[in-house]
Amino acid sequence: MHSLSVSELFWKEWRELFASRSYWLLLLLIGPLVGQAFISAVALYAEASGNGIGPAALAQGLTPLDGILVPTFGAYDLAATFFLPFVAIRLIASEKQSGALKLLLQLPGSLSAKVAIKGVVLMAGWLLTLIPGLLAIVLWKTYSGHVYAPEVLNLLFGHFLRAMLSVGIAVAAAALTESSASAAIVTLGFTVGSWALDFVAAGRGGRMQQLANYTPTAALRFFEQGLLRLSTTLVMILIVVAGFATAVIWLQLGQTFRRRALRSIALLFVVVVGAVAAGNVRASWDLSENRRNSFSRADEAALQQIKDPLHITVNLAPEDPRLTDFEQNILKKLRRNLGEVKVDYAAGSQTGLFEGAEDHYGEIWYEMRGQKIMDRSTIEQVVLEQVYKLAGVTAPAAEEDNFPGYPLATRARGATWIFYGIWPLLTILFWWLIRRERN
Amino acid sequence: MTALLAVEGITKQFNKRRVLDAVSFSVRPGEVLGLIGPNGSGKTTLFECLAGLMPVDAGAVKIGNRSIPSDKRKQALFYLPDAIFPWPEQSVKWALEFFRKVYRRSHSEAASLVEPLRLQELLKARVGSLSKGERKRVLLALGLLTTQSLLMLDEPFDGLDLRQTRDVMNLLKSYAANGRTLMLSIHQLIDAGRVCDRLVLLSAGRVVGEGTLSELQAQTGLPEAGVEEIFLALT
Numbered sequence: 001m002h003s004l005s006v007s008e009l010f011w012k013e014w015r016e017l018f019a020s021r022s023y024w025l026l027l028l029l030i031g032p033l034v035g036q037a038f039i040s041a042v043a044l045y046a047e048a049s050g051n052g053i054g055p056a057a058l059a060q061g062l063t064p065l066d067g068i069l070v071p072t073f074g075a076y077d078l079a080a081t082f083f084l085p086f087v088a089i090r091l092i093a094s095e096k097q098s099g100a101l102k103l104l105l106q107l108p109g110s111l112s113a114k115v116a117i118k119g120v121v122l123m124a125g126w127l128l129t130l131i132p133g134l135l136a137i138v139l140w141k142t143y144s145g146h147v148y149a150p151e152v153l154n155l156l157f158g159h160f161l162r163a164m165l166s167v168g169i170a171v172a173a174a175a176l177t178e179s180s181a182s183a184a185i186v187t188l189g190f191t192v193g194s195w196a197l198d199f200v201a202a203g204r205g206g207r208m209q210q211l212a213n214y215t216p217t218a219a220l221r222f223f224e225q226g227l228l229r230l231s232t233t234l235v236m237i238l239i240v241v242a243g244f245a246t247a248v249i250w251l252q253l254g255q256t257f258r259r260r261a262l263r264s265i266a267l268l269f270v271v272v273v274g275a276v277a278a279g280n281v282r283a284s285w286d287l288s289e290n291r292r293n294s295f296s297r298a299d300e301a302a303l304q305q306i307k308d309p310l311h312i313t314v315n316l317a318p319e320d321p322r323l324t325d326f327e328q329n330i331l332k333k334l335r336r337n338l339g340e341v342k343v344d345y346a347a348g349s350q351t352g353l354f355e356g357a358e359d360h361y362g363e364i365w366y367e368m369r370g371q372k373i374m375d376r377s378t379i380e381q382v383v384l385e386q387v388y389k390l391a392g393v394t395a396p397a398a399e400e401d402n403f404p405g406y407p408l409a410t411r412a413r414g415a416t417w418i419f420y421g422i423w424p425l426l427t428i429l430f431w432w433l434i435r436r437e438r439n
Numbered sequence: 440m441t442a443l444l445a446v447e448g449i450t451k452q453f454n455k456r457r458v459l460d461a462v463s464f465s466v467r468p469g470e471v472l473g474l475i476g477p478n479g480s481g482k483t484t485l486f487e488c489l490a491g492l493m494p495v496d497a498g499a500v501k502i503g504n505r506s507i508p509s510d511k512r513k514q515a516l517f518y519l520p521d522a523i524f525p526w527p528e529q530s531v532k533w534a535l536e537f538f539r540k541v542y543r544r545s546h547s548e549a550a551s552l553v554e555p556l557r558l559q560e561l562l563k564a565r566v567g568s569l570s571k572g573e574r575k576r577v578l579l580a581l582g583l584l585t586t587q588s589l590l591m592l593d594e595p596f597d598g599l600d601l602r603q604t605r606d607v608m609n610l611l612k613s614y615a616a617n618g619r620t621l622m623l624s625i626h627q628l629i630d631a632g633r634v635c636d637r638l639v640l641l642s643a644g645r646v647v648g649e650g651t652l653s654e655l656q657a658q659t660g661l662p663e664a665g666v667e668e669i670f671l672a673l674t
Contacts, residue, residue, distance in 0.1 A: 005540060005541050008537060008540045008541050009541075012526075012537055015529060015533070016526065016528070016529075019526075019528035019529065094527075095525075095526075098523060098524050098525050098526065098527055099520055099522070099523025099524065099525055100523065100525030100526055102487075102490075102492055102518070102520050102523065103519075103520075103523070103525055103581070105491075105492060105513070106490065106492075106513040106517055106518065106585075107513075107541055108513075108541065108542075252510070253487075253492045253493060254490075254491040254492055254493060254494055254509035254510060255494055255509075256494040259494075
């Protein structure tokens with residue numbers, strides 16, 4: 001019996017990928033999608049930078065990450081949600097429907113390896129679609145735009161994980177269902193479900209919000225903010241691997257339904273335990289140039305001296321914008337610097353509009369070593385002062401923000417030609433050449 | 440003669456309907472064994488169960504005295520299903536080349552299949568564009584490129600015309616003569632008598648007879664009978 005011929009299977013899957021109309025459609029549309037996002041982003045950035053039409057924003061507020069990269073690469077979120085799943089589904093479902101799966105299962109090598117090769121090909125196929133995004137970055141550089149490499153790489157990594165998450169879900173759905181159409185419905189159901197979770201969590205906060213941090217949209221948001229969280233990365237990888245493992249379980253035609261179901265339940269258990277464990281991993285890296293996810297270096301050094309757990313009770317409703325500020329500007333950073341931060345969300349209502357003063361609405365209580373302090377502010381320096389006071393740590397001298405900002409009033413020269421003309425034409429040309437070679 | 444493979448008590452139910460009922464028989468090395476039965480007798484289900492592509496409710500497949508689990512069967516046998524159209528967007532040439540490389544067959548081994556199966560004019564065509572008979576010939580070529588000692592072919596003559604059927608029979612016999620064991624599921628009883636060394640007669644999921652034509656003639660007491668009469672006598 002021969003061993004698995006990895007290269008043959010890889011090229012077979014690669015050919016199958018390029019035989020897929022859905023993949024060519026993805027390639028065709030990704031150019032104009034990225035182009036439209038890039039051209040709009042450059043125009044808005046130019047306006048904010050003061051291009052003569054209106055007043056300029058503060059230079060410190062102008063970062064290419066927020067102004068150019070995130071909106072441009074937003075096209076990939078759209079593609080990963082609405083196009084990529086169909087490409088992944090086709091790679092599995094077409095073999096089920098044509099009977100090729102029965103041959104594939106009998107070829108040398110394990111099914112896990114064969115499914116993994118499909119995954120690798122889908123990843124490689126996705127990387128090809130990144131060409132327009134990378135072209136946008138090159139164009140931005142040619143306009144003398146600023147690019148901070150760690151931010152860009154982190155964003156690309158986030159989009160890669162986001163895309164693989166879509167692939168993992170789609171591959172599992174294709175293996176579980178009888179037809180491509182059913183698999184597409186299951187995949188879109190998952191997407192809509194994750195949006196619903198985001199929506200509900202925004203209204204409820206607390207544990208629900210913690211869970212919603214791992215939906216594709218929310219997970220991507222961390223990378224868009226320049227933050228590389230190990231917990232988010234691990235959970236995303238775990239879900240991707242679980243998707244492929246589900247596919248392996250359900251493509252084993254020789255196993256009974258009961259056996260496959262039991263294996264799936266065991267897998268689910270492992271995923272839940274793994275996700276809970278990964279969710280508690282605290283390591284994270286702020287890769288943004290303006291250190292938006294971090295306190296000043298002096299404050300971080302001071303906070304790292306504090307070893308006692310901090311207990312915070314927040315009397316703010318989930319839909320109260322002050323809670324959003326508090327989460328974004330304070331809690332996110334505190335969790336990255338203190339050993340243990342426990343947060344209780346004590347507000348009873350969803351909006352906070354009808355809470356009475358006697359209910360202590362708006363109060364934020366900080367507790368450490370049995371001492372308690374109450375404050376209502378969500379301003380960084382005010383909160384830090386309270387924490388230092390509780391911990392008995394001297395507050396460091398305030399540091400000046402050194403981030404200069406990168407205003408640039410320019411036009412997206414050449415972008416229209418590249419994204420709306422050259423890219424679609426090249427895609428069609430390659431499609432025609434490959435199809436001609438095949439026939 | 441020592442059996443290459445022994446099938447013992449394979450039973451399969453769909454819901455409450457028993458489609459295979461304790462099917463047992465043996466396959467001898469280098470023979471062409473015909474699994475004979477009308478449509479719906481359970482031939483394809485049996486093949487899928489033997490290949491490990493469908494779970495069984497009971498029974499075992501043994502090599503020597505060792506039971507082979509379903510996920511290990513591909514080491515001993517290869518099953519070529521009927522009515523599939525694998526990788527329909529790819530060319531016939533690519534499909535043959537893929538199997539040739541996976542099973543590390545030489546170019547000459549692959550080329551030797553092109554003429555008897557009349558594949559020359561099909562090489563550039565897409566698998567999905569082939570007629571039933573053309574597809575059958577391509578599938579047979581894929582099956583013959585595999586290297587497992589037992590090759591199971593589901594309805595290998597279905598869709599072929601008279602001349603093609605004769606050529607394929609000769610090709611299969613030549614493979615068997617070179618030591619390859621073949622198991623063919625056939626519903627055309629006349630075809631079965633012409634190509635098979637031994638027969639397993641399957642009716643309503645049960646084995647009703649097993650042996651060479653002469654053994655079955657003796658068993659039924661019909662010394663001049665063909666496969667058709669024997670089958671009718673046993674069912």
